[in-house]
Amino acid sequence: MTHRRAKYERKTRETDIRLELDLDGEGRTSFETGLPFLDHMLDVCCRQALFDLSVRAKGDLEVDDHHLAEDLGIALGETLGKALGDKAGIRRYGWAEAPLDEARVRCVLDASGRPYLAWGLGFSQKRLKNFELQLLEEFARAFSDRSRITLHLEQAAGKNDHHIAEAGFKALGLALRQACEVDPRRKGQPASTKGTLKR
Numbered sequence: 294m295t296h297r298r299a300k301y302e303r304k305t306r307e308t309d310i311r312l313e314l315d316l317d318g319e320g321r322t323s324f325e326t327g328l329p330f331l332d333h334m335l336d337v338c339c340r341q342a343l344f345d346l347s348v349r350a351k352g353d354l355e356v357d358d359h360h361l362a363e364d365l366g367i368a369l370g371e372t373l374g375k376a377l378g379d380k381a382g383i384r385r386y387g388w389a390e391a392p393l394d395e396a397r398v399r400c401v402l403d404a405s406g407r408p409y410l411a412w413g414l415g416f417s418q419k420r421l422k423n424f425e426l427q428l429l430e431e432f433a434r435a436f437s438d439r440s441r442i443t444l445h446l447e448q449a450a451g452k453n454d455h456h457i458a459e460a461g462f463k464a465l466g467l468a469l470r471q472a473c474e475v476d477p478r479r480k481g482q483p484a485s486t487k488g489t490l491k492r
Contacts, residue, residue, distance in 0.1 A: 296317040297317055297376045297377065297378070297473075298313070298315045298316070299313075299314050299376035300312065300314075300372070301314075301371050301372040301375065303364060305364070307352060307353050307361075307364070308352040308353070308361050308364040309350065310348070310350040310368045311349045311350070312346070312350075312372050313345075313347040313372075314344060314345070314346050314373065315344065315346075315376075316473050318344055318345030319345060320341075320342070320343045320344065320345070321346075322336045322340070322345070322346045324348050325348070325349045325350065326352075326365065327350070327352065328354075328358060328361060328424065329424075330424035331362055331429075332348075333459075334429065335348070335365075337462050337466065338463070338465050338466035338469070339466060341391075341465075341467045342465075342466035342470040344469070346369075350364075350365060358424065358425060359428060359431065363428075363432065365432060365435075366433065366434065366439070367435045367436075367439050369439075370435060370436040370437065370438060370439025370440035370442075373440045374440050377404065380404060382475045382476060382477075383472065383473055383474065383476065384471055384474050384475075385472055386402070386403050386404075386471070386472055387401070387402050387404075387467070387469055387471035388401040388468055388471070389468045390464060391463035391464040392460060393457075393459050394453065394456050395450060395452055395456060396448075396450060396453060396456035397448075397449040397450040397460060398446060398447065398448050398460040398463075399445075399447045400444070400461070400465045400467070400468040401468065402442050402444045402468050402469070403442065404440075404473065405442070405443055406441045407441065408439075408440070408441045408442060409443045410433055410438075410444050411444070411446070412430045413445070413447040413448050414457055416458075421455055426458070429458060433446070446464070
């Protein structure tokens with residue numbers, strides 16, 4: 294099987310990002326971003342999705358983490374869209390629920406070409422160590438917009454903020470794996486009455 298791979302580079306006055314993605318990988322990851330908590334979330338996501346992801350990024354972290362977190366969402370969304378190509382034969386929909394101790398989060402998504410984010414994770418703290426937790430929503434919105442995926446994340450249970458976030462990204466990975474898999478019964482045809490899932 295030919296692996297569905299893509300590379301992406303984004304350089305602005307605020308950030309410089311190089312990203313490589315293989316949708317048919319083994320869940321191997323490598324990060325150099327300066328945002329260790331977001332790296333951890335992307336790692337658990339890719340391990341569940343079985344995506345191989347390499348990210349090298351620099352940002353104006355002396356100003357704020359916002360620019361880099363959002364631009365990483367943009368870069369990953371663009372790269373996923375490139376790797377999926379015309380989306381012919383993929384399952385298109387993905388849904389999963391993942392627990393982590395007391396936390397449980399459900400993810401439902403549609404690789405429809407219509408971006409939308411429904412964010413339903415609630416945190417009791419503003420930060421975990423030095424990472425501002427609201428940036429996870431900014432990352433997810435940028436990712437949804439640029440990958441053109443409808444993405445719903447819904448928290449069913451949870452008190453520990455780390456557990457809630459990690460359960461969410463695990464559920465996202467499982468749902469992405471399902472949605473991006475090629476369905477042999479479709480025989481290369483798009484899962485759409487329109488006859489196309491192109492962006």
